[in-house]
Amino acid sequence: MRRPALLLSFLLFFIISSYGQKNEVRFLIDTTISIMRENSVNASKVDWVKVKQEATEKANGIESPYQLGPVMRYLFQSVDDFHGSFFYNDSAFNWQKQVNIVSDSIMNEWKKGPAIRKKMLEENIAYLRIPSMPAGSIAEFSQKAQELNDSLCQLLNNSPKGLILDLRLNGGGAMHPMILGVQNLLPSGKVGEFQIKKKEDWLLNNNSFLIDTAVLATIVPKCIKQARQLPIVILTGAQTGSSGEFLIMTFKGRPNTILLGATTAGYVTVNNGFQISDSAAMNLSIGYGADRNGTVYTEALKPDIFIDGPDSFNDLANDVKVKAAIKWLKKQ
Template identity: 30%
Template structure:
């Protein structure tokens, strides 16, 4: 008679495996999903030893019984990825992020000003005529929301300036801390002009994208706002772009879109350095994550993996009145040059 112990052992191991999976808590399953998404989609995924990292993460939170207690493991993951643009959200609050080492150009950041710009409550969108035919447009960070409404508000202001005689432009991105790039770009698409205006570069071709303006509409691959073009501009007009160290994320994306554009020059300071496109993944009803998936690139395929630079460094004084603003003054001088 054959001894059944081998079959009993195999049955025990299989049963134990199913029991172990069944006993995973909701918190553990959430962590599994977060890790899986980062391992498969992060721009920096190839820089990480995932076997080792997973062991460290699980050890850090082995007694966690809620998603909020996963923070040490999530912080470790973003640090190992060196993803300073990534975030994990829980119950509509940021649960985990990684600031990274402060870069040299970031050392003079005024935290109070940074917080004011990020709040979106202190510095507002502005559009006005200065110096006869120069239109000044301040594009600030915008939230996720009604893209058509926000785009229309910006475009309508541009159209009013055109009616008042604007033929040259100052696009001020110094107060733009990021957010929703679609209305930012769509609103000034007429000024930017038609054509390929940049895109993103990921680990694979499938993870890369193209930014294009067609007939005054901005396209992110196939996604667009499709706003009615109320005041088309037929020629490439002169544009001065103002940036600061507070220009971040989608504010930097808009700066990249204006890079290498003809009749365009950048003034101010190099930008924050949050120069990656991020995704959005809903993990469960209360948990979501956003990680870096690609770098920005301009219309000539130059990659931006540190910050967006400027042609002339000009001191930024956030509280200065527009007639005493050094950046605006220098932009006006250049726009008025007969070249």
């Protein structure tokens, strides 16, 4: 007699569990649409009635949140957001507008992990690689900014004729330590802004980086050299993205400064996180980055001198982009 009872209990558990998951699927879709409609930078361009209808149709047959990939990719595509992501426990879903091919040289260097590199090249020209810097705490931001500024100071102490900032391996992360780490090259005060519902200024003040009044990183400089007129070439590539692109924006309008290399990745939107449930969350593009003059950048950044050649990170003297940068700096 126990076996039928156990079987019935199992079937009831399965039915209740399945019904609960289907309810969760509907909740996650409806809540995601609601958050996008209220906060997406492109919300006003979307036919939300149509989007909800098509998302519902795509969800037919889905019984688990782990199967939501196609629906979430459709929703991000609907708001033209390839910078955002949907997370459910250990799964992540996003939409790729285009796939950038990663060269072997970039991939091999990425495998070594993010690292600052500095070197004095021919004609007393300085080279500084600024890698991706992961998000973290204010203490971690400050530590990363200090490491970068220490490296910059060591180069500036050589009184270089010019400087190459290499952002080809900079795919983003936290912009705060990147910008503060090169404060010697930038004017104090406003260096950029987030253009969202409420504009937020990026500020360099008293060896700190702030967004409006919030201090996000602080350093103790090892040098007092100001290099705001020093000629600079910023090397860019198809993998230069997100906070790497925001860093470039802080140099827009700076004299004696050019971009050289390939067009950047185009992740120029401001991302914000939203908690949907205990198991689900999302990052959503809610605005764009802008330079200190308020010029908004809604697309990938194009170089002043386009060079799409092989990268030679282990042989900078023969790297075609570095050689072109040195050639330009010699003329300044």
